Each structure stands twice: as structure tokens, then as C-alpha cells.
Amino acid sequence: MGIEALFFDLSGVIYSGLRPVPGVVERVNALRRRGYCLRFVTNTASQSRDYVLNMLTGMGVALTPDELFTAPAVAAQWVRSHGYRPFLLVSPNVVGEFDGIARDDPDCVVLGDAGDALSYANLNRAFGLLLAGAPLVGIGYNRYYHDGEDMKLDAGTFVHALEWASGREAVIMGKPGADFFAAVVRSTGFAPQQCLMVGDDVFGDVEGALRAGLQACLVRTGKYREGDEGRIAGRFAVLDSAADVAPERVVAQ
Amino acid sequence: MGIEALFFDLSGVIYSGLRPVPGVVERVNALRRRGYCLRFVTNTASQSRDYVLNMLTGMGVALTPDELFTAPAVAAQWVRSHGYRPFLLVSPNVVGEFDGIARDDPDCVVLGDAGDALSYANLNRAFGLLLAGAPLVGIGYNRYYHDGEDMKLDAGTFVHALEWASGREAVIMGKPGADFFAAVVRSTGFAPQQCLMVGDDVFGDVEGALRAGLQACLVRTGKYREGDEGRIAGRFAVLDSAADVAPERVVAQ
Known part of the structure; x- marks a missing residue:
């Protein structure tokens, strides 16, 4: 083969x-x-699928939308196919990927590049859901990234912290998952x-x-x-x- | 012996x-x-040494102040004896332990039970200091605690997260360090x-x-x-x- x-x-x-x-x-x-x-x-957990698609097309790459896999979109598909109601800690730019999925009374945590939304209060809420049995979906597992000026903590650090505190293992949507x-x-x-x-x-x-x-x-x-x-x-x-x-x-x- | x-x-x-x-x-x-x-x-990283001392004395325990070792006070002593200028992520109740230690232009991170001060911005500032070579002093290494109502993430989870992201090992002031x-x-x-x-x-x-x-x-x-x-x-x-x-x-x- x-x-x-x-x-x-x-x-x-x-x-x-x-x-x-x-x-x-x-x-x-x-x-x-x-x-x-x-x-x-x-x-990439900070740009929407449409944005990435337009960028590739603009560079002359011939592709159809179903050939592009962004971590947030695959995470949303996983949540949808399992019937979960997610507590979203993600960038506002990618919330749209979760359109049509009910988010009241959440039974699942999705953690991505959420910036200041990664507060002590929100992490505690996520932790409480994990202890109650909710799965944790990590969008990526990187420790840090360079934002052009400084090194910043990436989503993986917070996913890992919640895994360590709860004794649970995350589903990593995004490479290397x-x-x-x-x-x-x-x-x-x-x-x-x-x-x-x-x-x-x-x-x-x-x-x-x-x-x-x-x-x-x-x-x-x-x-x-x-x-x-x-x-x-x-x-x-x-x-x-x-x-x-x-x-x-x-x-x- | x-x-x-x-x-x-x-x-x-x-x-x-x-x-x-x-x-x-x-x-x-x-x-x-x-x-x-x-x-x-x-x-305990949420109560001052004086508070704990008064509580013990009030219960009838005969003790002198130098017999009481609280994690924040030992952390402050470590910072003082090494001549560091700490970036403090601790409870307002124990900031007083660090009186007399200069905190401008920090070259050391002290992380304890800091509640809402454990923000994404503050954790990034701590991370940047670690990457520049500052030591990380953790006040305790517990994963979580029960606050009387809910399980809450404890300082150890954030200390561990910063260790994982930076590849550095913390000095744990507090048991089991x-x-x-x-x-x-x-x-x-x-x-x-x-x-x-x-x-x-x-x-x-x-x-x-x-x-x-x-x-x-x-x-x-x-x-x-x-x-x-x-x-x-x-x-x-x-x-x-x-x-x-x-x-x-x-x-x-």
C-alpha cells in the first residue's frame, strides 16, 4: 500500500x-x-474556519470546505455527535462553530484559547463539572505560544492542570490528539x-x-x-x- | 536516638x-x-500567622510565636534569605508576611491561595518571569480543597501548571515540600x-x-x-x- x-x-x-x-x-x-x-x-483556536478557508483560497490553494479540519470545528463535531451540552471556554472567534448545540445545564467542558476567560472562577466551574463526570475536551495540548511579542500560556497548560487536579484524562481535539x-x-x-x-x-x-x-x-x-x-x-x-x-x-x- | x-x-x-x-x-x-x-x-495560606496563633492560644495550647510555622511565613523567610523581589500571587490575608521585602522589578514568583488573582494575565506574567529565570515558590502543592460548599482548585494545581509549561521545578514551601x-x-x-x-x-x-x-x-x-x-x-x-x-x-x- x-x-x-x-x-x-x-x-x-x-x-x-x-x-x-x-x-x-x-x-x-x-x-x-x-x-x-x-x-x-x-x-488554530483563535480564527474561525471561514477565516482560514478564505486565507488559503486567497493564496491560491484549491480546496473545498470539507477538506479543512480546524481543531475547534472537530471539537464541536465531537460534542454534537455525543449529544453533550458544553461549557465553552474558547475564543469568541470560534464560538460560532458550536452554533445549534444547546449549552444550558452543561455536562461537558470544552477548553481552548480563551484568553481572559481562563479565570479562577471559570476554571473552578469547569473543575466542578469534571468532578461530576463531565468529559473534558481540549482544543490542542500545547504548553505555550508566541503571540508576536511574548510567550503566552496556551490552552494545553490549562487542560493539563484540570487533568492533574481531577485525575481525569482529556479528549484532545487538535494535534497531537x-x-x-x-x-x-x-x-x-x-x-x-x-x-x-x-x-x-x-x-x-x-x-x-x-x-x-x-x-x-x-x-x-x-x-x-x-x-x-x-x-x-x-x-x-x-x-x-x-x-x-x-x-x-x-x-x- | x-x-x-x-x-x-x-x-x-x-x-x-x-x-x-x-x-x-x-x-x-x-x-x-x-x-x-x-x-x-x-x-494554611488564607489566614495570617497572628490569626492562627490567637486561635491556638484561645484553645488552650501553650506556645510561643517561634514554634508556629505557617507555609506563607516560611515562604517569605525563604524569599528574604535569598534576597529575591517576589511577584506575589497570594491571599491579601498573608501579604503582610512579606512586609519589608521589595517587590518592584520582581525576579521571583510566589504562588499561594490567591483566589481571583489567579487570572490569565497574572499567570502569564508569572510564566514570563519563570522563562527569564525567576524561581517559583509554591505555597503548598495540593490539587484542590473543600471550601465548605464546593471543591475548589488549590494553589498546587496552578504551581503544577506553571511547572509543566515552563519545564521548571518549583520550591514547595508547605507540606509535603x-x-x-x-x-x-x-x-x-x-x-x-x-x-x-x-x-x-x-x-x-x-x-x-x-x-x-x-x-x-x-x-x-x-x-x-x-x-x-x-x-x-x-x-x-x-x-x-x-x-x-x-x-x-x-x-x-
Whole structure:
């Protein structure tokens, strides 16, 4: 079995800042013409799906809405399919993903990049729900991020804190969560080992994909730092850029 | 070598709620008359040292101020002796312990039971200081506590979250921190194995004391629950109440 589907991380892989990585858009469109199934997967929890879709289209990436998987949208789909009523600690920009889901008398906690809404009072409310048996859905599991000026605590730190306090394990929607990768794989109709994740984050993209049974490719753009390929175990390809992706050379293991 | 010093936890050991545990005050005063060195040690981070001292005295416990070790006061002493300028995330009730310590341009983080001051903005400020090399002093390391109505997240959850995000290890002032026990032991002039910690918390009091090289005694009052003595490894005594403490029967190991 060879590779049938390619999953591309966005920031640092397709574009860096707001500019496309040279040659990547052309390569992605060429892979589509060659018949590969394409998916675009991002943990971004501060921008709506429509915003990301418009940005990709504006850069010349040919894609349909159902090929784009943002962590908040996948979290909303998980909540919807399980019939939960979420207590949302997310950015106002992504609340819209949860439209149509009842939120009164919540029995589930969804925690993302919520900024100042991550108050002691709100975290205690979430903690009380967890103790009463509500599941915790984490949008991403990153410890921190750089906001352009400073390092800021990311959602993962608060998800981890609630896990530690409650003794419960979160469902991580977003890379490196296995449930998240599984949702994207399911949409392709292929087996995990027929899917290749292309990313610049050796933990979130590459290690997460390998753990979920996918193939993986680390690219030396975006957040890649010298030596990253040595930080994890497992077999994966390393390329200078997603413009060099050649799935016919990857053999499913 | 036998036991020369006894350390008593307060809440759940000397008193429960606001009422003395029957027979304990009399026993403590009798041990003092027999020449034992006594220390009273508490993690309480929401009441001042003076408040606790008055409460004990009001119950009939004979003690001098230097025999009482509260976690915030020991944290303040640590900060003072190291010459740090702390960013304080603590209860207004214990800020007074830090009187006389400069707090401008902070190079140290002290995190305790700070309630609503545990905001996203303040936690980010603490995180930035840790990344710049500031040490993190945690007043206690408990995950949660019961405030009489609900379970609330305790300081330990936020200390742990900052450790996880920053990759740094906190200095825990308060049980079960080894630095905390060491400070109390030092004040006695005896060796750790000559000191007996008496507490109702099998982790914070008993396991913490054993790890710091002290002897320990678990009492079946306060937060003790059936089977607690089986939850940790190590040799320690188990008694119905601190009213039964008989240090002459404990042989230093």
C-alpha cells in the first residue's frame, strides 16, 4: 500500500506569517491533479474556519470546505455527535462553530484559547463539572505560544492542570490528539498508514501522526529548529519544505 | 536516638472545624512539660500567622510565636534569605508576611491561595518571569480543597501548571515540600530522624515527612479516610488521635 492521502499543517508549512512558503501552493495543487486526497489540518483556536478557508483560497490553494479540519470545528463535531451540552471556554472567534448545540445545564467542558476567560472562577466551574463526570475536551495540548511579542500560556497548560487536579484524562481535539487524527483519517476513507501528515512541529504533527498510525514527514520551515528530527523516536521523512513532498517515494509501513 | 521534637499539623489534628479534637490540647501541653520540643506546622495560606496563633492560644495550647510555622511565613523567610523581589500571587490575608521585602522589578514568583488573582494575565506574567529565570515558590502543592460548599482548585494545581509549561521545578514551601520540613527541622537543632510529624494527611503530612527523613504518625481524625495508611509505602505509626501520641514508643530508624 502506498500513500493515498496527504494532510498538510498550515502555519509554518503552507504559509509563514501571512506569506506562502515558496513553491508549496503549486506543489499542493499539482498533488491534487495527480489524484491524491488532500486534507488541511490546523490547531488554530483563535480564527474561525471561514477565516482560514478564505486565507488559503486567497493564496491560491484549491480546496473545498470539507477538506479543512480546524481543531475547534472537530471539537464541536465531537460534542454534537455525543449529544453533550458544553461549557465553552474558547475564543469568541470560534464560538460560532458550536452554533445549534444547546449549552444550558452543561455536562461537558470544552477548553481552548480563551484568553481572559481562563479565570479562577471559570476554571473552578469547569473543575466542578469534571468532578461530576463531565468529559473534558481540549482544543490542542500545547504548553505555550508566541503571540508576536511574548510567550503566552496556551490552552494545553490549562487542560493539563484540570487533568492533574481531577485525575481525569482529556479528549484532545487538535494535534497531537489521536482522536483528532482519527477524525481526519475517517473522512478520507483510507487506512491510517495510507495517510501522510506533513508538518513543521516534530511533536504535534510528526509524533502525533505516528502514534495515530499515520506516516509522517517533517519539513524544515516554520517552527522547525536544527536537530528537531532527533527529538522523537520512529521512522519519518525529513524535507526542506512541503514544496518537496513526493508521496510516491513513501512506502507505507 | 529517640524522638526529641514533635511537629503537629493543625486542622484535623489539633482542631476540627473550630473545635479542639478531644484530649489533644491536654496531651500537647503534657508533652511540653515532659521536655519535648514542639512545632506547629500548617499549610494554611488564607489566614495570617497572628490569626492562627490567637486561635491556638484561645484553645488552650501553650506556645510561643517561634514554634508556629505557617507555609506563607516560611515562604517569605525563604524569599528574604535569598534576597529575591517576589511577584506575589497570594491571599491579601498573608501579604503582610512579606512586609519589608521589595517587590518592584520582581525576579521571583510566589504562588499561594490567591483566589481571583489567579487570572490569565497574572499567570502569564508569572510564566514570563519563570522563562527569564525567576524561581517559583509554591505555597503548598495540593490539587484542590473543600471550601465548605464546593471543591475548589488549590494553589498546587496552578504551581503544577506553571511547572509543566515552563519545564521548571518549583520550591514547595508547605507540606509535603522537603525544603519546608527542612526549615522546621533546622529550627529545632535536632536531626530529622529525631523529629516526629503528626498529621491526618497521609500524603502531605506523612509521606512528605518520611521523604524529608523525619519519623511520622498518621492520626485517624480530620481528613483521614479508612484505608489511608495503605496508600503510601514506608514505616509510620497510626493512632486514633493526636491525644494518643507517645513519642517514647517511637524508635528513630
